[in-house]
Amino acid sequence: MSTEKSYRRIVDRTAAAWLFLSPSLAAIAVFFVVPVLSALVMSFTDFDIYALGDLSVVRFIGFENYRRIFELPIFWSALRNTFYFVLVGGPLSVAVSLGTALMVNAKLTRFKPLFRTIFFLPVVTSLVAVAVVWRYLYHPAHGILNYLLSFAGIAPIDWLGNPAIAMPAIIVLAVWKGFGYNMLIFIAGLQNIPDELYEAAHMDGANAWRQFVDITLPMLTPTSVFVVMITIIGYFQLFAEPYVMTQGGPLNSTMSIVLLMYEQGFRWWNMGFAAAIAFVLFVVILIFTLLQMALQRRMQ
Template sequence: MISARERAAWGFVSPALIAIAIFFVIPVVSSLLLSLSDFDIYALADLGNMRFVGLQNYERLLTNPLFWQAMKNTVWFSVLGVPLAIGASLAAAVILNARTVKWRPVWRVMFFAPYVTTLVATAVLWNYLLHTRYGVINWVLTSVGLPAVDWLGDPNTSIPAILIFVVWKIFGYNMLIFLAVLQTVPDDLYEAARIDGAGPWARFIHVTLPAIAPTLLLVSIISVAGFFQLFAEPYVMTQGGPAQSTVTVLYFMYEEGFKWWNLGSASAVAFVLFLCIFAVTMVQLAVSRKLGGDHT
């Protein structure tokens, strides 16, 4: 029999559980069922037109060249973007954590401001900055005698150009996370390392990194998931071009679902993307445990 204390506990958590069921569990189950059907614009008008097709959506997806191009682009975004974003934000956090840096609150606000700025507005602004003829970046290049670059119109530079924008956009968020955990590292550890003759780099490797390892893992998981779900940036800046060089998996899912109205196929893309993110996260956790075990 449930005690009064247990009933009170269930009473407190039930609103959250109901919200999770309504806004997460039910939509996920519905999407899974949708991915096993041929739900399209005709079924949207009349559910009688919807048929159960099993795994056909997944089979067609895995034989679609555009899907593999999107997966390749997404992997490139993640492989290049995650280390760059984490490295830049960690370096900034270490610098701003030093007591010798003046105006630290001002620098923190400046670095964090892009993260809370509307993504579409900043993407449009960067489009102007990267413009081939009128952009500030190309104006600087031509001023020093270098040729202008078609940043968003060349398949070789479109991914790096978007990556720079994405890293700039999320840079401040990761920096604040690292800054918060750096302030919890005891000064005694750094003082002991200095007494032992360790320089700045040695103190960073042997004191800072082990102390922030759990947070570093958390930020890396969040960053990988974020880069695998890139959509708004290529949608606003390049519309997936040029030559489909910036089509991501999420962009491909959007076109399947809301351009061609193949909602069953789009749901299949969503679950394949989930499996990819889940697999990468499991690998990250396994590597983290192994390195942690080797360290101990």
């Protein structure tokens, strides 16, 4: 009798589980999974502004969109710029996060919560709003940045108008805006390192630098892999900064993959073409993620 009862309970609970899951799963299926699959299908069609009004004009064109993408000079610019942003901005941002985490977490540091809160504040701000603010900070004639640099004898820099400097300028903004987030994750990682390790190293006569290299860095490796992974995924999606500050200019030097996708898809309504761009981005992110995971597995 007791087995029958527990059997019935399992059956009952399964039904209840699916009931609890159904709203979320339905939403994710309809508004996430189906769109992802549709985007893949779309990327093999010539879906454009005419198709918006009349779906019957859509034709399958195989890999034509992908072929056209790879022949488009601005796509290669966008890809190069995005990689520049990811490969320079990503590590820089992680380094700043780690540095500030070490400073805030140091034994000597006073007012830890205050510094932590201040460093974190830019994270909660709207990217659009701070991009607007930084556009003025970067103003060549009356921006604060050039004014402050003038005290160091540095001549005014046209931060967002010079094709060679616009992307570095955007990277600085992105690092400023985001470093507090990874800093918190690093602080959590640092607090998980047992004090005994440092005490033992101290007894063995290891100096602060050796302790950092031999204990802190290895113990932080899992945290770092995770942080680098989420940072890279996030940085590949560069959009609002160039949209607000440079519109992709000057000379397309800040055109990003997502900005290109937005312009093709939602400004010119070349939606099949834009879907192909989105999938190229997806594949690039996927490759990086798998690389990270393989790296992580090898280290374990």
